[in-house]
Structure formats: C-alpha cells, structure tokens
Amino acid sequence: MSNAILSSRALAKSYLSGDRCIEVLRGVDLEVAAGESVSIRGESGSGKSTLLNLLSGLDTADRGALAWADGPALADRRAEFLGMVFQAFYLIPEIDAFQNVLMAARILRAPGAAERARAKELLARVGLAERATHLPAQLSGGERQRVAVARALMNSPKLLLADEPTGNLDEHTGDAVIALLLDLCRETGTALVLVTHNVAHAQKTNRQLFLREGKLSHG
Amino acid sequence: MPWYLYLALKQLFPTGRRFPFFTAISVLGVALGVAVLVISTSVMGGFGHKIREMTVDTQGDVQVRGDGLIETPAEVQAQLAKIPGVIATTPFAEGPVAIMHAQKPQFPALQGIDVTRVSQVIPLARYVHPAGALAELDDDSIILGSQLALALGARVGSKVEVASPLAYEKFKRDEIFLPRELRVVGYFEFGHQALDTSVALVTLRAMQDLYGLGGGVHGLNVKLAPGLDPDAMTARINAALPPAARLHARSWLDLNQDFLFVLQFERNIMFFLLMFIVVVAAFSVTSSLLISVVRKTREIGLLGALGGKPRQVAACFCFQGFFIGVAGTAVGLALGFGVLHVRDDIVEIFTKLTQSEAAMLRFYQFRHLPSYTDPNYLVAIVIGTIGISTLAGLLPAWRAAKLKPVEALRSE
Numbered sequence: 001m002s003n004a005i006l007s008s009r010a011l012a013k014s015y016l017s018g019d020r021c022i023e024v025l026r027g028v029d030l031e032v033a034a035g036e037s038v039s040i041r042g043e044s045g046s047g048k049s050t051l052l053n054l055l056s057g058l059d060t061a062d063r064g065a066l067a068w069a070d071g072p073a074l075a076d077r078r079a080e081f082l083g084m085v086f087q088a089f090y091l092i093p094e095i096d097a098f099q100n101v102l103m104a105a106r107i108l109r110a111p112g113a114a115e116r117a118r119a120k121e122l123l124a125r126v127g128l129a130e131r132a133t134h135l136p137a138q139l140s141g142g143e144r145q146r147v148a149v150a151r152a153l154m155n156s157p158k159l160l161l162a163d164e165p166t167g168n169l170d171e172h173t174g175d176a177v178i179a180l181l182l183d184l185c186r187e188t189g190t191a192l193v194l195v196t197h198n199v200a201h202a203q204k205t206n207r208q209l210f211l212r213e214g215k216l217s218h219g
Numbered sequence: 220m221p222w223y224l225y226l227a228l229k230q231l232f233p234t235g236r237r238f239p240f241f242t243a244i245s246v247l248g249v250a251l252g253v254a255v256l257v258i259s260t261s262v263m264g265g266f267g268h269k270i271r272e273m274t275v276d277t278q279g280d281v282q283v284r285g286d287g288l289i290e291t292p293a294e295v296q297a298q299l300a301k302i303p304g305v306i307a308t309t310p311f312a313e314g315p316v317a318i319m320h321a322q323k324p325q326f327p328a329l330q331g332i333d334v335t336r337v338s339q340v341i342p343l344a345r346y347v348h349p350a351g352a353l354a355e356l357d358d359d360s361i362i363l364g365s366q367l368a369l370a371l372g373a374r375v376g377s378k379v380e381v382a383s384p385l386a387y388e389k390f391k392r393d394e395i396f397l398p399r400e401l402r403v404v405g406y407f408e409f410g411h412q413a414l415d416t417s418v419a420l421v422t423l424r425a426m427q428d429l430y431g432l433g434g435g436v437h438g439l440n441v442k443l444a445p446g447l448d449p450d451a452m453t454a455r456i457n458a459a460l461p462p463a464a465r466l467h468a469r470s471w472l473d474l475n476q477d478f479l480f481v482l483q484f485e486r487n488i489m490f491f492l493l494m495f496i497v498v499v500a501a502f503s504v505t506s507s508l509l510i511s512v513v514r515k516t517r518e519i520g521l522l523g524a525l526g527g528k529p530r531q532v533a534a535c536f537c538f539q540g541f542f543i544g545v546a547g548t549a550v551g552l553a554l555g556f557g558v559l560h561v562r563d564d565i566v567e568i569f570t571k572l573t574q575s576e577a578a579m580l581r582f583y584q585f586r587h588l589p590s591y592t593d594p595n596y597l598v599a600i601v602i603g604t605i606g607i608s609t610l611a612g613l614l615p616a617w618r619a620a621k622l623k624p625v626e627a628l629r630s631e
Contacts, residue, residue: 049629058524058625079526086628090521092226094233106222107526135233 005158005191006032011054011064012214013047024050026214027064034158037185037192039202042211048195051211052163055193056084069158079108082159083152083190085181087167089144091136097147098123098132104154115154122150126180142173149181159191166198178204223531226522227538230511231546241507246546248500253551253604256493258558260596263486265589267479273411274471279309279340279440280449281456282474286465288435295439295466302459304447307339310436312426318363318419319398320371320379327367327417329381331426331436340442343407343420349375352405358425361401365408366416377403381421383429399429410587441468490596497604501611504543508536508615512622519619520627533620540612544605551604562588 011028014021024047032038042048053059054066057078068081083104091100098119105115123132126146128139136144145165152160162181166174178194178201185192194205202208209216231242289295292310299308312331317324334356337343347353347362352375356362361381363373373379380398389396401421408415427433443452449470456468472479512519519532558565566588570576 053625056524058628076526078524084524086521088517090517090628092229092518092521094229095226096234099229103222103226104525106225107522107531110220 003033004031005034005069006030006055006193007065007067008055009065011051011061011066013050013054013059013061023214025054025061028054028211028214028216030055030209030216032159032191032193034191035185035189036207037182037194037205038207038209039194039196039205040209040211040216041196041199041202044197046211047214048211049163052161052193052195056082056161079104080155081157082161083155083157085145085148085152085160085162085165087164089136089141089148089168091144091147091151093136096133096135097128097139097143100136100147101150101154104151108155119150119154122153123147125184126150140173141169142177145169145173145177146180149177149184153184153188153190156188157190159193160185162192162194162196164195164197166196166201174198174201221531221534222527223535224538227535227542230515230535231539231542241511242543245500245504245507245543246550248503249497249544249547249604249608250550250554252493252497252500253548253600254554254558255496256490256600256604257552257555257592257597258562259489259493260486260600261555261559261590261592262562262588263482263489264591264593264596267482267486268591269589270475270478270482271471273409273414274475276342276346277409277414278471278474280443280447281441281453281468281470282438283308283441283456283460283466283468284438285467288432289438289466290433290435292434292436292439295460295464298460299439299441299456302456304444304452304455305441306444307336307442308439309333309336309340310423310439312423312430312432312435312437314383314426314430314437316384316419316429317382317398318367318371318379319382320373320377323371325367325370327364327419329383329426329429330418330420331423331429332420333423340440346407346409347405348408349405355404356420356422358422358428359401360404360421361425362405362407362420363403364415364418365406366412367419368403368406370416373403375403375405379403381429385429385431388431399425401425486596490599494603494607497607500547501540501607504540504608504611505614508539508612509618511539512536512615512619516622516627516630519622520624520630523622523624524628529620532622533616536616536619537609537612540615541605541609543611544608547608548601548604552601556592559590559592562590 008028008030011025013025014023028051040048040051050059054061068077071077092103101119101122102111102115105111120132123129126149128143128146131139131143139147165181166177169177181192182204192205194201196202209218231239233239283295283299296308296310299305310333313328315326316329317326334353344353352362361379363371368374371379378400381401382398386396407420423436441456443449449472453468453470453473460466460468522532
C-alpha cells in the first residue's frame, strides 16, 4: 500500500505473568491508508489494547517495526500525528469541555485565536456547542465521549486510534458516537483504527480485522 | 501560559467548582506558619524598635563621656558643633540620690539636664505631664518618673527632700549637708517600667550642687542629623575630639550592644524555630500532592498520551507546591498583619482573663505591645515559605514524572 500512513511489520509483544511469559502479539502486520477506517475485533484479553498501545507509540514492541506516514513512530511526533479516544473518556475534571478540547493543542503550543476557534468548531460539530462551559461532571457519558472525540481531532491528526470508545455507553448512545466518529474521519480525511467488540460498529468501517492468537486476520 | 502551569492552577483552584478541600487545608497550613512568623518577628522587632526609640529619646544618638568629669563642657560642645552631622548637644550630670516624701524613701537615679538645650537633643517634653512642666523646671524643682511619684505618694506641688552621697562625704568631715527640698512640677512617663520607676529630673545646676561638681558635667548627649549611621558618626566624633581631653563617644547601639545582641539573637532563634511550622505544613502539602498523583494516575497517563513530556508533568505538580506557597504566604501575611493590628485588644483580653495585667507591665516594661516588621525578615519569610512549598512538590512531581503513560492509563 503506497499511501499507508501506518505500517507495522511483525510486531510482537509478550508479558511476564509470574514465572510465565505470555506472548500477546506474535507478529502483527498492519497497514492503514490515509482516510481508511479499520476495525479490530477480538476476544477479551486477545491483545487489542496492547496492539493499539504499540501503534500509538505509548508502548514499545519486543520485535518488529512500526512507521507513521513517512517517518518513524516517535513519542515527540505523537501529538501531531495521531489522536486517541479511550473507553473511559479520560477528561480532566477541573476544566470545562472547551478547555478539555483545547488541552490537546495547549500541550503542543500556547493556543491562539485559531486554536480556540477550532475547538469551538469541533464542539459544535459533535453537537456540544451549548455545553462548552460545562464541566465533565455535568455531562452525560455520551457527551463526555463526544468531547473526547473532539479533543482527539483537535490537532488535525492523520490517524485516530479508538479503543472500545462505546464500551461505557448504552447501545443507542454508542451507535451515535460511532456514527459521529466515522463521519468526522470521513470529512477530515483522518484514518481510523477502531478496536471494538461490537460487530455492527465494526461492519461500518472499510476493513474488518480480527485479532486471534496474537495475529491479525480478516474478520 | 504553558499547559502544566495552567493545569496546576486549575487543579488547585478550579473554576465553577467548590474550592478543593485539600487546597484549602494546604494553604491554611502554610498561612498559619507565615502568620505566626510575621507576628512573632514583628513583636520581637517591636521590642527592639521601642528600645531604640526610648534609648535615643533619653540618651540621644551618641553620648560623649570623659575618664572623669568634663570640667569645661562649653568647650567640648563647641568642638562637637563643628563636626558635620552633629546638629545639637546637651550636657548632663547623673547619679543616685535618696528622695523622701511623707516618710517614704526611694533611691532613684537623678539626671541633671540643661533645660534650655535638652529639647534640641531629647524630646523630653513629649513625655512630661502636665504640658509645659519642663519649662517650669528650675533649680528648686524636680520632675519625677510617674511610677516613682506613685511610690513616693507625691503629686504636682508636693515637696520632696533629696539627699546625695555628698552628704556622706561631708559627714565624714564633721560637716552637715542638709537634704535639698524640691517642689514637684510634673512627672514623666516613657511607658518603660524601669525608667518610670527609678529616674527623676532636675536642672543641671541643681544636680551640680547636689553632687558638688562645680561647673563640671558627666557627659554630653549628641543629636545627629536624620539618617546618619550612629556608629560611623561616633567614629568621626572620636577622631575629631582632642586625645588630651580623654573624651570618648559611644553610640546608642554601642551603649546597649549586649541587650540588642540578646534581642537579635532571640529573634533569629525564634525565626529559625518557627520556620519549622512552615516545614511541617510543607509535609502536609507533599502528602496531599502525593495523594493527588495517585488519584490522577490515569489523567497523568492521558497527558503523556496527548504529548506531555515527563518533565512537564513534573512541573505541573511542582508548580502546585509553588502556588500553595504563594497563596499560603498571601493569606498568612494578611492574617499576621490583621492580628498585629488588634494585638493590644488581644493582649488586653488575655491579661484580663488571666488577671496578669500587673505582671505583664512588670516583666515586659511596655504598656502597649510594640510591633515593628523588619522588611528583611519579611522578605526571608516570603522567599523561605514559597521555596519550602515548592520543594514540597518535588517528591510528588518525581512520582508523577516516573509514571509511564501506558501503565498509568491501564491503572485501576
């Protein structure tokens, strides 16, 4: 795939559990093209989150190679290259929705008028323009996840990694969040890697993969 | 504003939410330490300042004495007047006497003063009652310390008998030297127990007669131009005085150096000991921030995932210690100066409750609790407190920086 923005070759990762070495990933090959959406399903404990952590550069593989777009996967590039959405939202409770979205830009540089305008625009796009000044505690689960999606897109990343983003939401709200996520990625040309247990959500992506015995296969 | 600074402020003082309990307790702990430091060093400073004021008000800035009597005080005064920085001089004679009134004897120190010149050097009139009594002082009258007058049972208009040690010398030569009868024209009140109890004032002439000094005096009090260093001026005066005259100038600082040293030493020790209150408060800041690091482990992981560097995460917690220090210092200063403002009311209530008003006056000499805040101490308190609080954030900062984002995000 020539326009791959994510490329992994033979990624392997194992953990020590007591005296036992558990090989979670046994050579994962994955390429994601710009603007493409890919879902990864798998049983609990199959290593989906571990794989996402490796792809995001938050964790390092024991073996294998990983590249982002046209360069290496480096922690310094992460904030600009990719956005992340987690199951537990991870919003900062002391600051409002607008500031939570802006925080992604703030970590890269002091936010100016352009960044503030983009944060407002993203909040409006996820349907929370009226809730911008609300603290996370004043938002519902679905609203919090929508704030997290807006935050993940704040720095216009090339790739969005979503780790079971609907895991803490009811079915209806989960469907809405996935629809929003896919729409936004399509609109902005952002590639998406979605880890999910939900077959229906997975089927909405361009490509469905299954993680089994440490390797990816077509689902 | 860098994100770690912004987040440090928001975590301590979140907008739209109730003031966090841990912030309030941490700030209060530091504030109490600062308030106690400000109050104690100011009161100790007040004692020192009051003593300085009283010493200068009763002795002048510099005192010149001879090995014996100064036989020609006018000549010495003329020499002193030529020295730049000397603005006035006044001669004095002094010594213990016996004063008797209504069969009550007292043995104070009697000071002979030059009524025409004394006010140029010592603001005596400020302390003498009734107003104008100092101008009424002549060779047949006396001004008593307020407590001395009480002890003698003497009032304005009373007549007291004053006898000097010269009577004993005369008696040895089979001569009779009768006590001198003086009329009380007023009393002075410095507010200092020792002075008000054991000093009386007469004219220089009367003192010279009582002690048989002729035209001699025991010394001269010197007033300096405002703002001059008393020690430097004393050195200049000593250099200007002819060695043959065997005269020695000493500044009020030098005359009271032992007492001033003890006062300064006590103040420094008190500052050092009370600083430990701030150190203890800093431990509570450390403990609170450590709890915060544990509580916010997943948030710390998120910040790492968003691109925050470990040193920036560390700075976020270090700045929380700094801001607690700044807020605690501000609140502590307000609290400290507030208490100092009403200190006399507090002391009054305390002494009334404990019925210790008389004891306070006897042991502490002053009617009002003095206060003087030395700017150097204030700077040391502010810098010391903020520094210690910032250091208190170091351990939590180090713990936070050590967290790996992937593990922090996974933590339960």
